[in-house]
Amino acid sequence: MPLVTNLLLRHSVVMCLLLHSLVLMAFCFHQDATSCSKSCYCTGDEFTGTTVRCSHQGLTEIPRDFPNDTRRIYLDFNLFTRVPANAFVGLPRLTELDLSHNEINQLEPGAFRGLSPSLHSLSLSSNKLVKLNPEAFEGLWASANLTNNPWHCDCNLQKALPHVDLEPASLAGIVCHTTDPEDSRVQGRAFLLAPDIDLCAVTKRTTDVAMLVVMFCWFTMVISYLVYYVRANQEDARRHLEYLKSLPSRQGKSEESSTISTVV
Ligand SMILES: *[C@@H]1O[C@H](CO)[C@@H](O)[C@H](O)[C@H]1NC(C)=O
Ligand SMILES: *[C@@H]1O[C@H](CO)[C@@H](O)[C@H](O)[C@H]1NC(C)=O
Numbered sequence: 001m002p003l004v005t006n007l008l009l010r011h012s013v014v015m016c017l018l019l020h021s022l023v024l025m026a027f028c029f030h031q032d033a034t035s036c037s038k039s040c041y042c043t044g045d046e047f048t049g050t051t052v053r054c055s056h057q058g059l060t061e062i063p064r065d066f067p068n069d070t071r072r073i074y075l076d077f078n079l080f081t082r083v084p085a086n087a088f089v090g091l092p093r094l095t096e097l098d099l100s101h102n103e104i105n106q107l108e109p110g111a112f113r114g115l116s117p118s119l120h121s122l123s124l125s126s127n128k129l130v131k132l133n134p135e136a137f138e139g140l141w142a143s144a145n146l147t148n149n150p151w152h153c154d155c156n157l158q159k160a161l162p163h164v165d166l167e168p169a170s171l172a173g174i175v176c177h178t179t180d181p182e183d184s185r186v187q188g189r190a191f192l193l194a195p196d197i198d199l200c201a202v203t204k205r206t207t208d209v210a211m212l213v214v215m216f217c218w219f220t221m222v223i224s225y226l227v228y229y230v231r232a233n234q235e236d237a238r239r240h241l242e243y244l245k246s247l248p249s250r251q252g253k254s255e256e257s258s259t260i261s262t263v264v
Contacts, residue, residue, distance in 0.1 A: 037063045044071070049093055054078070062087050072096040076123070082106040083136070089114040100125040100145065107136035116140050124149070125173070131156070132174065134163035141165055146173035153191050154180040155200040 036042035040054035040063065049071030054063065059078040064087075066073060071093050080102040088094065095118055105128040112122070122144045129149035137144070144166045151157070153176035161171070172190045179186040181202050191197050 036067060037065045039063070042067065042070075055098075066091060069093055072098075074098045076100045076102070078102050080104050081128075082108065083111040084108050085110040086113050087111055091115065092118060094119055096121045098123045100127070102127050104128060105130060107133055109133065109135035110138060111136045112140050112142075113138065115142070121145075130177075132160050132164065134160050134165070137164055137166050139165055141167060142170075143167040144170040144173070146170055147175065149174075150177040151175060152178045152180070153186055153199060155202075158199050 036050075037052055037054065039057050039059065040052050042050050042052050044050045050067050050069050051072040051074075052066055052070050053074045055074050056077045059075070060080065062075065062080055062083065066088075068090055070091050073088075073091075073094065073096070076098045078101075080099065081104060083099065083104060083106070085108045088097065091114070094115055097112075097115070097119060100123040104124065107124075107129070112119070116139045119140065119142045122140070122142045125145040126148040129146070130152045132151075151174050153174075157174075164171070175188060175190050176186050179191075179199070181199070183197065183199070185191075185194070186197055186199070191199070
C-alpha cells in the first residue's frame with residue numbers, strides 16, 4: 001500500500017510540474033501574441049523587419065499596437081471609415097501601408113504624421129474618399145494609390161492640389177466621379193492632369209461680376225456725394241458772394257472811423 005501512495009504522490013508531483021510548465025508556456029506565447037497587434041499576425045525577423053497582416057478582420061478602428069520595428073502593414077478589406085490624426089506614430093521604419101478596400105471617407109489632418117521619410121507606398125484605393133484634404137498628407141512624400149474612390153471634382157479640389165505633398169504621379173488616381181460645375185470633359189477623367197480644364201473659371205466669373213457691381217455702387221456713391229458737395233458749395237459761394245458785395249460799404253465805414261481815430 002505505501003508503495004502505491006508513494007507512486008501516486010510522485011505522479012501528482014510530475015503532473016503538477018507539467019501543468020505548471022504548460023501554464024508558463026501559454027503565458028509566454030500569450031506575451032508573444034501581444035507583441036504583435038491583436039487580431040493581426042506578424043511575420044519577419046530582424047533583417048526583413050516585421051510585416052503585420054490584419055486583412056479581412058472586420059475591424060472598425062485602426063489598431064494602435066503595432067510593433068515599433070514594423071516595415072509593412074496590411075489593413076485592407078476591413079470596415080474603417082476614417083483615419084484619425086497620428087494613427088501611425090512611432091513606426092519609424094514603416095515603408096508600406098495598405099488601407100485599400102475599406103469604407104474610409106475621412107482622413108483627419110495629420111493622419112499619416114510621423115511616417116515621413118520612410119513610407120514610400122500608401123494605398124487608399126477602393127474607399128469612399130470624396131474630398132481631398134491636403135493636411136492629411138502633410139509632409140508625406142510617398143506614392144499613394146488613390147484610385148477607385150468617388151472623388152468630387154470642383155474648384156476646391158483644384159485649389160487644394162498645389163498643397164498636396166504626395167508624389168505627383170499619385171494624382172493620376174483622382175478620377176472624377178461627380179463634378180461641379182457639370183462638365184462632361186471632367187467626368188471619369190483624372191482632371192488634375194488635364195491642363196485645359198479649369199473648374200475655378202465659373203467661380204472666377206461670378207466673383208468678377210460681384211466686383212463690378214460693388215465698384216459700380218461705389219462709383220455711384222462717390223458721384224452723388226460730389227454732386228451734393230458742389231450744390232452745397234454753390235449755395236455757400238452764393239452767400240459768400242452776397243457777403244462780399246455788402247462788404248465795400250462796411251469797409252468804407254471802418255476806414256472813416258480809422259481816419260477819425262487818427263485825427264483824434
Ligand atoms: C523599439 O522600442 C524599443 C524599446 O521600447 C527600443 O529599444 C527600440 O530601439 C525601438 N525600435 C525602433 C525601431 O524604434
Ligand atoms: C491601385 O490599387 C489597385 C488595387 O486596389 C490596383 O489594381 C492598381 O493597379 C493600383 N494602382 C497603382 C497605380 O498602383
